[in-house]
Amino acid sequence: MILKAQNVNKTFNKSGGNTFRLQVDEIEISEGSFTAILGPNGSGKSTFLKIILDLLFADAGNIWLMGHNHKQKQARAKVSYLPENYSFPDNFTVNEMLHAFSDLKESTPRQIDHKISKLANAFNVEFLDKKIKNLSKGMTQTAALMHTFLADDQFYILDEPFNGLDAVQKKAIMDYIFTLQKERNISILITTHILSDIDKTCDSLYLIKDGRIINSATKGEIQNQFGSVEDYYLNYFETKDPVRS
């Protein structure tokens, strides 16, 4: 098991006396799998990912990451994370940013260069010498994904990785992920709002609503019962109330 979370609780006190409560009773992700957590805006997806990575502290719960308590250093040693929001120094070129933030302690600059050109080739990147501040939204997202995939890790946690990417870019990233799954049996945990992107790729899905997991299903179950991930999602989230005039 690459990830196991039990009875995870976190309450945010928001302005106006409102609260948001995340309560995840149980999630298990096995090695080599491609898992998605889907849910509406504000349902708690990013909060849960940050708690898994110990970037945000839960009020209660048990989480094991890569066989270790998630608070132990070894738990994160082979895990890469793409946050939903990130910022890189504006004046760095993509290449400089990747070198500066690669965190590949055992690699020489030449080895890092080799990895960068391999990734640039896989991700159709021709803007390694452009400054971060001059990149388009999709280019910035691609640069962030290059940063995430630079390390040869075993588990990639990706918060909305396809944000701003065109169809060709998305396919390049997905193809790269499939190659890594075949070559190194990596595991993927993803959040996305673009359901068609994961229709054929996800092994299992969790639906989250108001901080709670309301359903989980395998790809086979979804295909048999709903036909597509989109229909599965709509079955749980579409409001069927008639529109009032």
Ligand SMILES: Nc1ncnc2c1ncn2[C@@H]1O[C@H](COP(=O)(O)OP(=O)(O)OP(=O)(O)O)[C@@H](O)[C@H]1O
């Ligand atoms: N640091 C914080 N302090 C207070 N409330 C927070 C904080 N971070 C998140 N929240 C609240 O927690 C809830 C869940 O937010 P979260 O970002 O996890 O949702 P999400 O499902 O990832 O949404 P989206 O799909 O829009 O990215 C929201 O109501 C949000 O306002």
